[in-house]
Amino acid sequence: MMTIVRSFLTFALCLLPSALCAAQTPPAQSPAPAASAVASPILRVFLDCYECDTEYQRQNVTFVDYVRDRADADLHVLVTTQDTGSGGSSWTVKFIGLGRFQRQDRTFTFTTDQAATGDDRRKAFSRIFKIGLLGYAAETSVAPQLDLTWTEPTQLRSSADRDRWNSWVFRVNLNGNLNGERASTFKSARLSFSASRTTDNWKINVSMGGNVDRSTFLLEDDRTVKSQRDNWNLSSLVVKSHGPRTSSGLRAQLWHDSFGNYRRASRIAPAVEFDFFPYKESNRRSLAVQYSIGPTRYQYVDLTIYDKMEETVPTHSVNLSVGLRQPWGSLSAVADFAQQLSHRDRYRSGVFGNADVRLFKGFSFNLFAEYARIKDQIALRKGTASTEDVLLRLRQLATDYSYFYGFGISYSFGSIFDNIVNPRFNGPGFFFF
Amino acid sequence: MRRFLCAALLGVSTLVGATGLARAQETRTPSDQPATLRVSLHCDLCDLAFLKTNIGFADFVADAETAEVDVTVSAPAATSTEWKLAFAGRGRFAGRDRAFTFSAGAAAIDETRKELARWLKIGLAEYALDTGAGAQLDVKFNRPSTNTSTPSANRDRWNYWVFRVGVDAFGNGEQATVSRSYFVNTSANRTTENWKIRIGGYRSLNWNSFDLGDGETIESNVSDWSADTLIVKSLTGHLSAALTASVTGSTFSNEERVGQFAPGVEYDIFPYSESTKRSLTIQYTVGPAFYDYEAETIFGKMTEKIAKHTVSTSLGLSQPWGQAGGSFILTQQLTALERTRLTFSGSVRVRLTRSLTVNASGSYDRIRDQFTLEKGEASEEEVLLRQRQLATGHRYRFSFGFQFSFGALSNITVNPRFSL
Numbered sequence: 083m084m085t086i087v088r089s090f091l092t093f094a095l096c097l098l099p100s101a102l103c104a105a106q107t108p109p110a111q112s113p114a115p116a117a118s119a120v121a122s123p124i125l126r127v128f129l130d131c132y133e134c135d136t137e138y139q140r141q142n143v144t145f146v147d148y149v150r151d152r153a154d155a156d157l158h159v160l161v162t163t164q165d166t167g168s169g170g171s172s173w174t175v176k177f178i179g180l181g182r183f184q185r186q187d188r189t190f191t192f193t194t195d196q197a198a199t200g201d202d203r204r205k206a207f208s209r210i211f212k213i214g215l216l217g218y219a220a221e222t223s224v225a226p227q228l229d230l231t232w233t234e235p236t237q238l239r240s241s242a243d244r245d246r247w248n249s250w251v252f253r254v255n256l257n258g259n260l261n262g263e264r265a266s267t268f269k270s271a272r273l274s275f276s277a278s279r280t281t282d283n284w285k286i287n288v289s290m291g292g293n294v295d296r297s298t299f300l301l302e303d304d305r306t307v308k309s310q311r312d313n314w315n316l317s318s319l320v321v322k323s324h325g326p327r328t329s330s331g332l333r334a335q336l337w338h339d340s341f342g343n344y345r346r347a348s349r350i351a352p353a354v355e356f357d358f359f360p361y362k363e364s365n366r367r368s369l370a371v372q373y374s375i376g377p378t379r380y381q382y383v384d385l386t387i388y389d390k391m392e393e394t395v396p397t398h399s400v401n402l403s404v405g406l407r408q409p410w411g412s413l414s415a416v417a418d419f420a421q422q423l424s425h426r427d428r429y430r431s432g433v434f435g436n437a438d439v440r441l442f443k444g445f446s447f448n449l450f451a452e453y454a455r456i457k458d459q460i461a462l463r464k465g466t467a468s469t470e471d472v473l474l475r476l477r478q479l480a481t482d483y484s485y486f487y488g489f490g491i492s493y494s495f496g497s498i499f500d501n502i503v504n505p506r507f508n509g510p511g512f513f514f515f
Numbered sequence: 516m517r518r519f520l521c522a523a524l525l526g527v528s529t530l531v532g533a534t535g536l537a538r539a540q541e542t543r544t545p546s547d548q549p550a551t552l553r554v555s556l557h558c559d560l561c562d563l564a565f566l567k568t569n570i571g572f573a574d575f576v577a578d579a580e581t582a583e584v585d586v587t588v589s590a591p592a593a594t595s596t597e598w599k600l601a602f603a604g605r606g607r608f609a610g611r612d613r614a615f616t617f618s619a620g621a622a623a624i625d626e627t628r629k630e631l632a633r634w635l636k637i638g639l640a641e642y643a644l645d646t647g648a649g650a651q652l653d654v655k656f657n658r659p660s661t662n663t664s665t666p667s668a669n670r671d672r673w674n675y676w677v678f679r680v681g682v683d684a685f686g687n688g689e690q691a692t693v694s695r696s697y698f699v700n701t702s703a704n705r706t707t708e709n710w711k712i713r714i715g716g717y718r719s720l721n722w723n724s725f726d727l728g729d730g731e732t733i734e735s736n737v738s739d740w741s742a743d744t745l746i747v748k749s750l751t752g753h754l755s756a757a758l759t760a761s762v763t764g765s766t767f768s769n770e771e772r773v774g775q776f777a778p779g780v781e782y783d784i785f786p787y788s789e790s791t792k793r794s795l796t797i798q799y800t801v802g803p804a805f806y807d808y809e810a811e812t813i814f815g816k817m818t819e820k821i822a823k824h825t826v827s828t829s830l831g832l833s834q835p836w837g838q839a840g841g842s843f844i845l846t847q848q849l850t851a852l853e854r855t856r857l858t859f860s861g862s863v864r865v866r867l868t869r870s871l872t873v874n875a876s877g878s879y880d881r882i883r884d885q886f887t888l889e890k891g892e893a894s895e896e897e898v899l900l901r902q903r904q905l906a907t908g909h910r911y912r913f914s915f916g917f918q919f920s921f922g923a924l925s926n927i928t929v930n931p932r933f934s935l
Contacts, residue, residue, distance in 0.1 A: 138791040145656045150677070167926035188611065190644060193927040196920055197869045199837045201792075212654035213640050217613050220637050225617070227657040230636035232572045232643075235651055247923040257916035264907035265898065279923075285930045299899055302892040307899065321933045329932040355933055364931035372935065403935055416935065472691065472725050473733065473899045479691045486687030496677040496703075504711045505790035506747045506755040507781055507798070509829075 122182075122222045125215065126498075128152045130409075131161035133171075134211075135204040141503045143212055145224045152409065153443040154498040156181050157218055159211065162365040162407055167280025168251050169196035173207065174365050177214050178409060190214055196251075249279045265300045285321040290314070297474070309474045313339040326360040333374065342478050343461045345383045351376030368405045374398065375423075384463045387480075395460070396423040411439035411446070420458070428458040444495050451487035550647040552639060555582035560590045562628045569632045572648035573639055583608055584642050586635065596620060598631065602638045607645075613638060675705045691726040711747040716740075723900065735900045739765040752786045759800065768904050769889040771809045777802030777825075794831045800824065801849075810889045813906075819886070822849040837865040837872075846884070854884040870921050877913035 125146040129136055140148055149155050158178040163171045171194050179186035192210050194203050219228060252275075259270045274291030292314035299307040315337035322330050336348045353374030359367050375398040382391050401418035414436045421429040432454035440446045462480055471477050552573045556563070567575055576582050583606055589599040596618045604611035617634055619627040643649055679702050686695040702715035718740040725733045743761035750756055760776045779800030785793050801824035808817050829842035841861035848854040862876030888906055897903050 135791070141788070141791050144658060164929045164931065167928040167930065168922070168924045169920060170924075170927065172927060172929045186613070188641060190641075195869070196924060197866050197872060199835060199864070199866050201833050201835050201838075209653055210644070212656075213644050213652060216637055216640050216654055220615055220634075224656070225637075227659060228637060229633055229655045229657070230640050231653050231655050232570075232636075232648065233651045234571060235648075249923045249926050249928075251920060251922035251924065251926065254919040255916065257914065259914040261910075261912040263905070263910040265905045266901075277922075280926060280928050280930045282928060282930060285932055301895055301898055307895075319933060321930075323930075323932060331933045353933070357932075361931050364934075365929075368931070370935075372933070401935065466728050469727055469733075469895070470899065472727055473896065475692075479689070479728075481689035481691065484687070484689040486685075488683065488685040490681060490683035492679065492681040494677060494679040495673075497671050497673040497675045499671060499675070502706050502708060503790065504706050504708065504747070504749075505787055505794065506711060506749060507745060507757045507759075507779070 124224060125219050125222045126154060126156045127215070128155035128158045129161075129211075130158060131207075133163055133203070134161060134207050135200065137503050138204045139208060139211065140501060142208060143215070145219055145228065146215060148500040149498045150494065150500045151443050151498065152180070152440060156183055157215070158409055159214070160407075160409060161207070164365050166193055166196075167249060167278070169253065170194050170198065171203070173210070175207075175210055175214060177218070179218070183218060186218070188214060188217070249281055250277060251279070252277050266298065268295075268297045270295045283323050285319070287320075288318040290316040307470050307474075309470065309476055311340055311476060313337070313341070323361075326362065327357050329355045329361075331355065333376075340383065341476065343383050343386065343463050344380060346381045347378060349376060349378040364405070366407050368403070370404075371400070371402045373400045380461060382461060384465075386460060387462045387464050388460060389464070390460075393460070397421060398423060411437070413437045413439070422458060428460065430458045431455050445491070445493045447489075447491045449487075449489050451485070451489075453483065453485045455483055456481060548645065548647050548649070549583075552584065552643045552646045552648070553582045554584050554586060554639065555579040556586050556588070558586070558588035558590075561588060561631065565628050566632055566635065569629075570636055570639070572643050572646070572652065584639065586638065588631070588635075591619075598634075600634055600638055602642075604642065608642055611641070613641075675707055677704045677706075678702070679704075691728070692724065694721075694723045696721040709749050711745070713743075713745045715744070716742040733896050733900075735896065735902050737767050737902060739763070739767070749787075752788065753783050755781045755787075757781065757800075766809065767902065769809050769812065769887050770806065772805075772807040774805040775802060776804075790831075792833055795828070797826075797828045799826050806887060808887065808889075810891075812886060813888045813890050814886060815890070816886075821851075823847060824849060837863070839863040839865070848884065854886060855881075856884045857881040869924060871917065871919050873915075873917040875913075875915040878911065880910040882908055882910060 126149045127146045128149055128151065129139060130152070136148075152158050156179075158180055160176045160178060162174050162176075164174075166172050173192050173194065175190045175192075177186075177188040177190075190210050190213075192206060194206050198206070213230075216228060216230065219225065255272070255274045257272045259268070261268050270293070272291065272293045274289065276287060276289035278287040278289075279285070293312065295309075295311045297309045299309075301307060315335065317333070317335040317337070320332050324330060331353045332350070333353065334348075334350045336346070338344055338346055351374040353372055355370055355372040357364070358369040361368075375396075377394055377396045379394045380390075380392060385391060397420055399418060399420035401416060403414070403416040405414040406412060416434045417432070419429065419431040432452060434450075434452040436448075436450040438446070438448040459478070459480060461478070463477060467477055467479060472479070553576045554573045555578075556566070556575050563575065579585065583604065585603040585605060587601045587603075589601075591597050597616050598619055599614065599616050601614045602612060615634055615638060617630065619630045621627060640652060640654075643652060679700075681698075681700050683698040684696070685698075686693075688694065696719065698717065698719045700715065700717035702713060704714075705712040719738060721737045723735045727733065741761060741763040743759070743763070745757060745759050747755050747757040756779070758778045762772060762774045764770055764772050777800040779798060781796055781798040783790075784795040784797075787794070801822075803820065803822045806819040806821070808819075811817055812819075823846055825844065825846045827842060827844040829840070831840045832838060839862070842858070844856075844858040846856045858878065858880045860876075860878035862874070864872065864874040866872045885904070885906060888904060893903055893905060898905065
């Protein structure tokens with residue numbers, strides 16, 4: 083064994099200086115751009131996409147250079163996705179020309195199926211990405227090596243299921259989790275069902291779901307602490323479109339939540355919504371205001387601090403939301419206010435904001451924050467909470483406010499390129515717990 | 516209660532009924548596009564029959580009025596070899612224009628008409644994508660033998676080095692509970708096909724406070740930090756050698772400072788160049804580790820020096836049917852051979868039919884090397900808030916899920932209304 087150790091150490095010591103040496107000299111495989119009538123260098127692309135598997139694109143779409151920052155690019159490829167009525171994705175790929183390609187912008191859209199695997203999705207994007215790049219790359223030194231292929235389809239796409247279900251889509255999801263060691267175990271299960279129908283004029287969604295969490299802790303004095311949280315809900319939303327900016331809707335809900343002390347609660351509330359931008363631009367910008375009004379009926383698990391076991395409360399609420407996804411980054415914010423109509427002093431108001439901004443070359447920041455002022459905790463349990471209730475967050479505690487925030491800044495500099503995929507010694511990959 | 520529910524269901528059923536009247540044409544499916552691209556070609560010297568045969572995704576129409584794209588081809592003047600192509604979109608493609616030039620000989624030569632067809636295809640691609648024929652289009656790149664995808668070093672004054680600094684903060688709270696965490700990280704990376712060098716460091720802090728209501732407050736603090744480096748040399752398309760070194764600390768694990776140093780080798784059964792599709796690696800590392808503890812361990816030690824080796828194998832697949840991965844890791848102390856840790860893990864996500872996708876993942880650890888455990892009993896808070904590592908011989912994690920969908924699975928309508 084020691085021989086092996088010794089030989090490794092010898093190898094390692096040899097490795098270190100050569101590694102540092104390599105860092106100072108150009109690599110052996112430096113390219114010689116292909117001779118061409120077109121003198122322009124390789125197209126520099128900034129791929130701005132969360133869902134494209136960029137490592138796969140860098141490994142498979144190799145007729146462009148990838149750069150890490152928009153400021154170094156000839157072309158900014160901005161990709162956004164939205165859910166389709168069947169649960170798939172509708173992709174919008176915007177090619178934004180920069181520098182010598184200024185004002186040469188193109189937009190392509192395509193969809194992937196709800197059953198598409200990661201491989202299907204990255205391949206579908208890759209094809210559109212390549213075709214979109216073609217017009218720009220044709221003006222660079224790789225032009226002689228590019229060609230477009232077309233294979234004649236063997237049969238026409240069938241759209242047989244187009245009418246049979248009248249746009250209804252049904253989904254069932256079941257998930258279970260189990261983990262543990264000697265002194266603690268955790269189990270959870272979740273089941274949900276939904277039926278939805280999405281068209282341009284109507285959106286209908288009916289869903290139900292339930293969730294159970296159980297934990298056990300074995301303390302050092304051999305006491306066992308058990309915890310349990312459960313909730314379920316049945317909800318429906320029906321939305322009718324009125325023109326490109328206005329919609330009306332009706333929400334009806336029935337739910338149970340042990341954390342919040344709700345044995346059963348139900349609410350029905352009609353609502354209207356207005357978007358200052360047309361809804362069809364919603365993947366890039368929206369500014370919407372929504373108002374809803376209706377009664378809520380509560381039945382509690384334990385007696386509340388107001389000595390109630392049940393009550394009915396009429397409430398109304400208004401919220402204003404803004405969403406932007408632009409070349410400089412993305413921004414979204416929501417402000418909402420909900421008030422009991424029978425006790426005007428019982429209300430809740432909150433603001434939430436989220437920003438992800440590229441401020442200048444190499445520098446970006448992200449921020450999300452929410453603050454809520456809470457004056458409507460009518461469901462609080464009477465009596466004091468135990469230590470376990472507090473530490474394991476098993477019940478709602480009295481509070482006038484709640485907040486959360488996250489803030490991050492990142493600065494990078496150095497090589498502008500991001501072409502190479504080197505997976506060696508990455509450790510086990512492909513895990514999605 | 517029942518009144519509300521009835522009213523809710525009545526409202527829903529009325530609206531559902533109303534939508535039955537709405538025609539199914541409101542829904543969009545992928546087939547709502549013209550079948551082919553209509554092109555009006557203005558070119559005196561072109562071999563139209565040849566172009567028609569070779570550009571099957573377009574219809575060359577004589578009537579310019581019905582065309583969606585106008586293409587004007589100008590042959591080279593007498594002393595030149597420069598061909599000019601101008602593409603102009605019409606109707607739904609209005610404003611989408613582009614122009615290209617290329618060099619070639621006289622039009623009658625076979626090479627030239629092939630080159631002309633290639634440039635026409637390149638120019639028409641973006642329009643044809645929005646037609647029924649678009650789904651069968653793809654780009655072919657005949658990569659030259661030299662690697663043009665790698666930027667040349669003389670264009671890169673940083674010689675592939677990339678430096679990053681990041682700071683993150685998170686927090687949440689209400690009257691009785693507050694939680695805050697901070698994370699600082701920095702790295703210098705140099706990635707080429709031949710070498711991968713990473714030097715990095717981070718520190719994280721996590722603080723929680725709970726007001727129990729009787730005047731008592733419980734606070735918890737967990738922090739860790741690390742400084743590490745990884746140098747990997749590519750030996751062949753399947754084989755790599757590396758050196759890893761790190762200094763780390765963790766309050767959860769009772770480790771004030773742990774220094775480790777380990778050279779290693781890795782072999783991938785598949786070429787590394789296919790790593791985003793499939794990989795099956797075997798890795799071996801061996802080296803010493805130096806421990807300084809925060810509190811005396813169950814073996815009565817405050818400091819310790821060990822040697823250990825690790826062998827691991829890991830599989831990763833991302834294929835049209837889904838994704839799967841698995842790994843097996845065995846770590847053993849060379850100074851006390853009975854101290855081992857064995858980890859099996861695996862995960863899979865498979866599309867069984869268009870309607871059914873299942874996923875499962877799990878891991879199991881057999882733990883026989885908890886020599887860093889803190890001596891003494893853990894308090895109730897330490898157990899409930901997972902503030903310190905507790906003695907155990909095993910650890911497992913398992914999750915599964917399935918998603919079943921049916922109905923109008925081709926509906927691609929996007930309706931963003933009432934998304935909040």
